[in-house]
Amino acid sequence: xxxxxxxxxxxxxxEVAPGTTILNAARQIGGDIVPPAMxxxxxxxxxxxxxxxCIVKVSKGSEKDPRPMPKLVASCRTTxxxxxxxxxxxxxxxxxxxxxxVEMLLINHPLDCPVCDQAGECDLQNLGxxxxxxxxxxxxxxxxxxxxxxxxxxxLHMNRCILCYRCVFTADQITNKRVHGILNRGDHSEISTYxxxxxxxxxxxxxxxVCPVGALTDRTFRFRNRVWFTKPIDxxxxxxxxxxxxxxxxxxxxxxxxxxRKDIYGEVEEFICNTCRFDKKQTSDWVIEHPTHISxxxxxxxxxxxxxxxxxxxxNNPQLQQANKVELEKTTKF
Amino acid sequence: xxxxxxxxxxNVPGINTLDVYRQKGGYRAVEKALxxxxxxxVVEEVKKSGLRGRGGAGFPTGMKWxxxxxxxxxxxYLVCNADESxxxxxxxRYLMTYIPHALIEGMIVSSFALGANTSYIYVRGExxxxxxxxxxxxxEAKAAGFLGQNILGTGYNLELYVQPGGGAYICGxxxxxxxxxxxxxxxxxxxxxxxxxxxxxxxxxxxNNVESIAAVVPIINDGGDEYAKIGIGRSTGTKLISASGNLxxxxxxxxxxxxxxxxxxxxxxxxxxxxxxxxxKATVAGGSSVPVxxxxxxxxxxNGEPRLMSYESLSEGGFATxxxxxxxxxxxxxxxxxxxRNTWNFSRFYHHESCGQCSPCREGTGWMEKVLHRLEYxxxxxxxxxxxxxxxxxxxxxxxCPLGDAAAWPVxxxxxxxxxxxxxxxxxxxxxxxxxxxxxxxxxxxxxAEVTTGN
Numbered sequence: 001x002x003x004x005x006x007x008x009x010x011x012x013x014x015e016v017a018p019g020t021t022i023l024n025a026a027r028q029i030g031g032d033i034v035p036p037a038m039x040x041x042x043x044x045x046x047x048x049x050x051x052x053x054c055i056v057k058v059s060k061g062s063e064k065d066p067r068p069m070p071k072l073v074a075s076c077r078t079t080x081x082x083x084x085x086x087x088x089x090x091x092x093x094x095x096x097x098x099x100x101x102v103e104m105l106l107i108n109h110p111l112d113c114p115v116c117d118q119a120g121e122c123d124l125q126n127l128g129x130x131x132x133x134x135x136x137x138x139x140x141x142x143x144x145x146x147x148x149x150x151x152x153x154x155x156l157h158m159n160r161c162i163l164c165y166r167c168v169f170t171a172d173q174i175t176n177k178r179v180h181g182i183l184n185r186g187d188h189s190e191i192s193t194y195x196x197x198x199x200x201x202x203x204x205x206x207x208x209x210v211c212p213v214g215a216l217t218d219r220t221f222r223f224r225n226r227v228w229f230t231k232p233i234d235x236x237x238x239x240x241x242x243x244x245x246x247x248x249x250x251x252x253x254x255x256x257x258x259x260x261r262k263d264i265y266g267e268v269e270e271f272i273c274n275t276c277r278f279d280k281k282q283t284s285d286w287v288i289e290h291p292t293h294i295s296x297x298x299x300x301x302x303x304x305x306x307x308x309x310x311x312x313x314x315x316n317n318p319q320l321q322q323a324n325k326v327e328l329e330k331t332t333k334f
Numbered sequence: 335x336x337x338x339x340x341x342x343x344x345n346v347p348g349i350n351t352l353d354v355y356r357q358k359g360g361y362r363a364v365e366k367a368l369x370x371x372x373x374x375x376v377v378e379e380v381k382k383s384g385l386r387g388r389g390g391a392g393f394p395t396g397m398k399w400x401x402x403x404x405x406x407x408x409x410x411y412l413v414c415n416a417d418e419s420x421x422x423x424x425x426x427r428y429l430m431t432y433i434p435h436a437l438i439e440g441m442i443v444s445s446f447a448l449g450a451n452t453s454y455i456y457v458r459g460e461x462x463x464x465x466x467x468x469x470x471x472x473x474e475a476k477a478a479g480f481l482g483q484n485i486l487g488t489g490y491n492l493e494l495y496v497q498p499g500g501g502a503y504i505c506g507x508x509x510x511x512x513x514x515x516x517x518x519x520x521x522x523x524x525x526x527x528x529x530x531x532x533x534x535x536x537x538x539x540x541x542n543n544v545e546s547i548a549a550v551v552p553i554i555n556d557g558g559d560e561y562a563k564i565g566i567g568r569s570t571g572t573k574l575i576s577a578s579g580n581l582x583x584x585x586x587x588x589x590x591x592x593x594x595x596x597x598x599x600x601x602x603x604x605x606x607x608x609x610x611x612x613x614x615k616a617t618v619a620g621g622s623s624v625p626v627x628x629x630x631x632x633x634x635x636x637n638g639e640p641r642l643m644s645y646e647s648l649s650e651g652g653f654a655t656x657x658x659x660x661x662x663x664x665x666x667x668x669x670x671x672x673x674x675r676n677t678w679n680f681s682r683f684y685h686h687e688s689c690g691q692c693s694p695c696r697e698g699t700g701w702m703e704k705v706l707h708r709l710e711y712x713x714x715x716x717x718x719x720x721x722x723x724x725x726x727x728x729x730x731x732x733x734x735c736p737l738g739d740a741a742a743w744p745v746x747x748x749x750x751x752x753x754x755x756x757x758x759x760x761x762x763x764x765x766x767x768x769x770x771x772x773x774x775x776x777x778x779x780x781x782x783a784e785v786t787t788g789n
Contacts, residue, residue, distance in 0.1 A: 050692050055732060071731045074734075077524045097731075097732055101693055101694055103728070107697050108697060162693065163696065182519065184690075185502070186685065186699070187685070187688070187697060
């Protein structure tokens with residue numbers, strides 16, 4: 001038996017190591033067939049399975065047991081089997097269910113993007129743009145919370161939270177003594193710290209980076225600028241506590257904020273320490289590398305000059321082109 | 335008089351004490367299993383009996399036991415799910431209150447079969463009296479040598495603990511129960527891995543309902559084959575039904591599976607008919623999670639045959655014309671009950687009990703509750719009815735645990751069968767506040783046309 005298993009996602013076959021999840025197998029293929037993930041975070045152990053946006057249809061369980069799985073499964077937590085066949089964007093059922101999940105995520109979200117700091121780099125905004133409805137069917141008051149300051153650098157605004165638990169897993173992973181978790185149950189759940197204790201840790205700022213929405217924001221950057229007016233530049237410094245590899249966000253000659261470097265799925269490459277994030281805001285603190293690559297689809301790329309081209313997987317696969325027609329037209333119309 | 339296995343001696347004074355329970359033949363199963371049978375033989379007997387899980391899903395218990403992983407040097411656990419909190423279900427509480435030793439005897443035999451040396455009974459937090467009763471019964475059993483080290487000189491050790499829960503409905507879901515038992519927040523785990531592979535403290539674990547475990551006692555006493563003779567088809571044995579609602583005699587009944595629903599409702603041996611001389615409008619056959627059925631479909635299948643109290647017959651016709659056995663919480667509604675109000679009440683429960691972990695259930699249950707509240711209080715719109723169907727579809731099947739399905743089914747089925755009542759609530763917003771829609775045609779014989787569509 002070979003040590004690789006074969007899995008077919010939307011008609012594209014890939015060989016991956018056993019124990020890989022469907023989502024990670026799809027990421028090895030890349031392109032538009034990768035299911036969106038709001039709560040899964042590859043750097044955080046135990047994350048995933050909660051937001052349900054990454055649900056896919058398993059049309060063939062495995063070579064040994066070819067029965068399809070009865071329900072749609074969360075691709076971030078389902079491991080591949082040899083010979084598994086998965087449908088993501090080629091299955092109307094999945095698209096339908098996913099738009100249902102997006103609707104659920106948005107019904108209590110304030111949709112205050114014009115005054116939200118996350119706008120322009122918000123996973124929920126992108127997801128809503130791709131799968132959401134034009135107008136809401138929810139006619140009730142949305143739930144609201146007071147803003148809470150977690151320490152002097154981070155602000156929590158629960159109105160926007162989608163309860164992905166990423167920050168809880170981060171707090172779990174970086175600290176020994178957890179003071180950050182979920183209170184209450186159901187749709188009253190809220191992220192909180194134990195009796196307003198500040199998360200006191202050198203790496204606490206990373207909860208801002210892992211947050212897919214604008215619920216956890218950097219108090220040193222709040223309302224300073226819109227992200228699409230800033231220029232991201234990769235830089236590094238010799239930091240005794242972390243790797244020191246960061247992205248600096250410039251407006252003119254001023255460094256407005258510092259974040260960890262993010263990959264194409266919005267996940268940080270390495271966690272950075274609070275000193276790098278909050279205290280080193282001079283160009284002279286850093287060694288500049290190069291401008292950060294920003295996805296063509298991102299609003300931040302509006303002032304960048306990179307070649308626009310449709311995604312490689314989509315380009316030469318007629319079946320996927322058909323399934324993804326709307327998105328493709330959106331991308332190629334430039 | 336139908337045969338009783340679990341509640342045979344329920345009316346004997348002092349049956350909750352060890353001495354009386356012993357006199358009535360209690361703990362015979364422990365002696366038989368530990369002294370004459372091997373663990374594999376006990377599992378085999380349970381498999382032969384065809385016993386199906388009594389907690390709601392109806393998964394064969396023997397099969398569940400045989401799936402338990404048995405790695406060397408790793409502890410195995412048996413956990414009894416006594417977190418009974420489904421609206422309409424109160425059979426486990428009855429069993430634990432009046433005949434606690436039946437559960438403890440079942441726990442000893444089942445633990446022996448699974449090779450567990452530590453077992454837990456996870457009791458819902460609100461059932462404090464039952465927790466005291468169980469603890470007292472465990473102390474009695476321990477003093478008599480049925481628990482502890484070297485039980486009956488066979489060299490088998492078992493410690494049995496009662497763990498009070500916090501009173502959350504979600505902790506009745508087996509993985510949430512295990513999380514809660516471990517001392518964490520009771521959120522359901524993402525499966526796989528299933529508890530049979532990695533359950534409590536990461537060890538192989540079996541989680542069974544109170545009634546399933548108690549049913550092991552008669553299976554061992556009389557043999558699995560004997561037990562399988564009771565009942566009908568793949569629904570073997572007896573089942574406790576908690577009957578409530580507008581019945582002459584609500585209460586906990588032990589029935590042989592296969593009893594016609596009509597006989598169960600109207601016979602004087604059982605519920606004795608609908609109270610105050612009224613007529614039956616609808617029933618919820620297995621606890622609040624299962625689809626609600628109008629009277630005609632409760633008593634008869636879509637093809638006109640009588641419906642029986644069994645796993646197969648109740649689910650006959652799928653969700654179009656059938657329902658489910660569930661946990662046996664049988665609720666009857668008479669002609670003056672409002673289905674809209676009842677659906678709102680159920681959905682309010684699920685909204686309150688959703689754990690908030692996955693988005694469709696967290697947001698969707700609250701949404702349905704608000705829309706139903708609007709319909710009930712006369713602010714509804716016609717489009718709300720289709721909206722509810724759509725929202726329930728978006729929740730169903732897309733959640734981590736079955737609570738999402740349980741919240742969606744009652745709403746979807748109420749609209750499927752009682753759509754005209756919902757529409758009436760929209761058309762007559764003022765009148766519907768103090769008048770009920772009444773029986774309409776829900777109790778009329780099933781029309782011929784429905785027979786063809788039903789099949």
